[in-house]
Amino acid sequence: MKNLFISGLDKKDVSHFTSDIGLFLRKKMDKPFKKLCNCFTNAKIIRMECNTCLSDEEYYYQLNLEQISSYSYSLSKKKKVNNIVVERYPHLKKDESYIFVGNHTCPEDIEMMLNVIDRNTYLILGSLETLKYNPEAYLTWLNGMIVFDILKAKSRKDLFPKMERVLKTNSILIFPEGSHNYHPNKLINNIFDGPVNLAMKTGKKIVPISLVRDGKKRVSYIDVGNPIDVQSLYLNVKDYYPREEDNEKYRIKYISSYLRDKMATAVYHLIARHIDSIERSSYEDIKGYFIDNYVNDAFSKLSWQHDVFEAEYLTKKSREEQEYEEVVQTLSNLKLNKKVLVETSLDNREYVLKKIDLEKNDVVSNMRRKFYVMKQKKR
Structure with a gap:
């Protein structure tokens, strides 16, 4: 209401x-x-x-x-x-x-x-x-x-x-x-x-x-x-x-x-x-621990009626951060055949891992994921 x-x-x-x-x-x-x-x-x-x-x-x-x-x-x-x-x-x-x-x-x-x-x-x-x-x-x-x-x-x-x-x-x-x-x-x-x-x-x-x-x-x-x-x-x-x-x-x-x-x-x-x-060694996945922590805390104290996380969690990104994300996205999506790999020595696996890390850090996605899981449980 x-x-x-x-x-x-x-x-x-x-x-x-x-x-x-x-x-x-x-x-x-x-x-x-x-x-x-x-x-x-x-x-x-x-x-x-x-x-x-x-x-x-x-x-x-x-x-x-x-x-x-x-x-x-x-x-x-x-x-x-x-x-x-x-x-x-x-x-x-x-x-x-x-x-x-x-x-x-x-x-x-x-x-x-x-x-x-x-x-x-x-x-x-x-x-x-x-x-x-x-x-x-x-x-x-x-x-x-x-x-x-x-x-x-x-x-x-x-x-x-x-x-x-x-x-x-x-x-x-x-x-x-x-x-x-x-x-x-x-x-x-x-x-x-x-x-x-x-x-x-x-x-x-x-x-x-x-x-x-x-x-x-x-x-x-x-x-x-x-x-x-x-x-x-x-x-x-x-x-x-x-x-x-x-x-x-x-x-x-x-x-x-x-x-x-x-x-x-x-x-x-x-x-x-x-x-x-705290000691990092005490946590199997310290980043995941804190992500779960802030997501659960936000949902326990704020009543979300709609998927409004794009607006609620909008932050400013510097030009350097935007360029970094663009490079990571581009290189992680490259499809390289064996010949190119041999000739260029380019290995995009590192950028695939960087892309995964960026996705883990995305607050909007983390909040949205929790929202739809909770919504599904209520049905």
């Missing part, structure tokens, strides 16, 4: 997706609403003391990377409680709006981040499935959200002026990775340039939020970085794109890369200090 009243929110134009009164009330009523959200989501928030005068570099330099036991925190042992440890939260100006940028790591990360942000923050939601069929979308609507269809160019284009309108008075929370990061090697997926473009145009500062969740111990660790003023940021484009010219296009791209590095640094320090290490 579709959610009543809000299921068409993605089709509203800039003037009607929210109202001025709605923006005003959400801003003024944020504190009592946050308390309501904390109760509704069973959140227990533990805020650590931190010197807010330190720069990000100074903060990480003074950190001890030895692992910290979860018993060091007064965590609730109740099964339904979501423990949230906020390791760092910067000093933010009271009446200023910000572009909060979060890493997308698990189904709970949206509610966790909204629970700890200290001001009303509209969620940028690219999941029409959540909007239409998840009852929790009503609570997100009360908080404030901008919904768009990630696969439709017009919807993506309309998103920008909607965010600009909200940022005049309220903040926004956006996930530039596009979908949950289930990549086996990347701390942070490649990020889209939207937040940087928005910050350049509006003059608003970007505040990176990084979250790592320990599902077994039911605790999330959050690091909120210092605000980044991208308009006054000076970086050398050659550090990120050695062969490109320093023009506006690549200025946006290397600031996005800089932002991704900031978030990855935070994630690395959170993992090093809070997540138990």
Whole structure:
């Protein structure tokens, strides 16, 4: 059954997706609403003391990377409680709006981040499935959200002026990775340039939020970085794109890369200090283990009504990644006779294995496979 009243929110134009009164009330009523959200989501928030005068570099330099036991925190042992440890939260100006940028790591990360942000923050939601069929979308609507269809160019284009309108008075929370990061090697997926473009145009500062969740111990660790003023940021484009010219296009791209590095640094320090290490030798197929883990976790917490995984798990691929996949696909499909093999010494078996590995890493395919297996069982 579709959610009543809000299921068409993605089709509203800039003037009607929210109202001025709605923006005003959400801003003024944020504190009592946050308390309501904390109760509704069973959140227990533990805020650590931190010197807010330190720069990000100074903060990480003074950190001890030895692992910290979860018993060091007064965590609730109740099964339904979501423990949230906020390791760092910067000093933010009271009446200023910000572009909060979060890493997308698990189904709970949206509610966790909204629970700890200290001001009303509209969620940028690219999941029409959540909007239409998840009852929790009503609570997100009360908080404030901008919904768009990630696969439709017009919807993506309309998103920008909607965010600009909200940022005049309220903040926004956006996930530039596009979908949950289930990549086996990347701390942070490649990020889209939207937040940087928005910050350049509006003059608003970007505040990176990084979250790592320990599902077994039911605790999330959050690091909120210092605000980044991208308009006054000076970086050398050659550090990120050695062969490109320093023009506006690549200025946006290397600031996005800089932002991704900031978030990855935070994630690395959170993992090093809070997540138990494992030994590869203890797993017969460690990649398969983690794939099964994220698929089962997603299906246990999200109710999928339709095959929408192409949109739900859309991620950005760099030019190099696209070229690599194209080469692997091409070479793995070659049909070579014995004469060619002898004359060229070309063996495509390695590329067949690379292709299989790419297919194993494809999140959309993994989610879709599980969806149709479950659907078949229900018949």
